[in-house]
Amino acid sequence: MELSVDIAGVKFPGLFMNASGARCVTREELLALGASRSGAIVTKSMTVDRREGNPSPRYYGFPGGSINSMGLPNLGYKAYADLIPELKRFGKPVVASVAGLCEDDFPTIAELINAANPDLIEVNLSCPNIPGKPQIGYDPDASERLMKRVRKIVTVPMGVKLPPYFDPAHHKIMGDVIGRCGVDFLNLINSVGNGLVVNPETETAVIKPKGGFGGLGGSIIKPVALANVRAFWRHFTGRMPIIGTGGVMSGTDAFEHLLCGASAVQVGTALVEEGLDVFTRLESELAICMRQKGYRTVADCRGRLKEL
Numbered sequence: 187m188e189l190s191v192d193i194a195g196v197k198f199p200g201l202f203m204n205a206s207g208a209r210c211v212t213r214e215e216l217l218a219l220g221a222s223r224s225g226a227i228v229t230k231s232m233t234v235d236r237r238e239g240n241p242s243p244r245y246y247g248f249p250g251g252s253i254n255s256m257g258l259p260n261l262g263y264k265a266y267a268d269l270i271p272e273l274k275r276f277g278k279p280v281v282a283s284v285a286g287l288c289e290d291d292f293p294t295i296a297e298l299i300n301a302a303n304p305d306l307i308e309v310n311l312s313c314p315n316i317p318g319k320p321q322i323g324y325d326p327d328a329s330e331r332l333m334k335r336v337r338k339i340v341t342v343p344m345g346v347k348l349p350p351y352f353d354p355a356h357h358k359i360m361g362d363v364i365g366r367c368g369v370d371f372l373n374l375i376n377s378v379g380n381g382l383v384v385n386p387e388t389e390t391a392v393i394k395p396k397g398g399f400g401g402l403g404g405s406i407i408k409p410v411a412l413a414n415v416r417a418f419w420r421h422f423t424g425r426m427p428i429i430g431t432g433g434v435m436s437g438t439d440a441f442e443h444l445l446c447g448a449s450a451v452q453v454g455t456a457l458v459e460e461g462l463d464v465f466t467r468l469e470s471e472l473a474i475c476m477r478q479k480g481y482r483t484v485a486d487c488r489g490r491l492k493e494l
């Protein structure tokens with residue numbers, strides 16, 4: 187089955203790709219993504235300076251999902267700018283994820299990264315794990331300022347990675363903000379921030395940073411991810427390309443994201459837990475699921491969630 191998709195005018199050979207953060211920090215990991223069936227190479231969110239990140243243990247997988255407080259470990263934006271030409275040789279889109287520790291970092295990073303000419307730039311407004319730094323995406327004014335500043339610099343398609351919202355009023359406020367900022371695509375959602383997983387045996391949290399608080403991923407967040415994909419799909423009446431992220435462990439999970447309005451999906455927890463072979467499994471599971479239901483293309487099911 188043909189599983190290539192188009193997002194903001196860029197062709198992806200497959201609709202499954204890594205979520206930023208999952209196996210994409212080092213050159214070796216990025217090259218391995220290039221050689222894999224991932225439909226794109228998404229970089230770890232980058233900051234101005236190289237970072238080791240938070241103390242370990244900082245990731246924990248459990249049957250229903252995962253919790254992480256990585257704290258933005260990355261090579262620093264100059265290293266990723268240098269790597270982009272090499273990554274582009276794999277013949278699939280390179281998505282550069284741009285973060286920052288303060289507002290001024292974003293335009294600094296965007297300028298050099300844009301000059302390296304990735305296929306798309308994803309602006310991360312939703313890292314939940316930097317002690318003392320709230321998620322920008324929960325501040326509509328700061329989000330608007332930042333998106334407008336970065337938009338002036340970036341010439342490739344620019345998307346934003348948002349945190350989950352839990353109320354239609356917040357979908358509306360952020361949808362209106364995004365509509366004013368020249369955003370080309372959305373990535374929904376980042377991890378569900380500041381959960382706490384407790385081990386009753388040890389009577390401790392399962393990760394060390396921030397007293398055990400961290401971003402939740404995997405199956406447990408799928409309904410939240412689907413709700414956000416659906417809410418923004420409706421806000422933009424199907425005219426804003428959406429990458430669905432959150433709880434994609436099977437082909438059927440991806441199918442649900444497509445029904446809600448996603449054009450492609452990213453894989454975080456399942457990629458960390460299972461490794462690069464996850465992409466082959468997901469592709470064959472989605473093909474079986476779509477064929478069983480009589481869908482021939484991704485476009486045929488995108489956004490087609492039926493009313494009860």
Ligand code: RRO
Pocket residue numbers: 207231254255256257258259285310312313314315376377401
């Ligand atoms: O590095 C992290 O702790 C991290 C980031 Br930047 C993010 O955007 N989402 C996440 O779950 N972890």
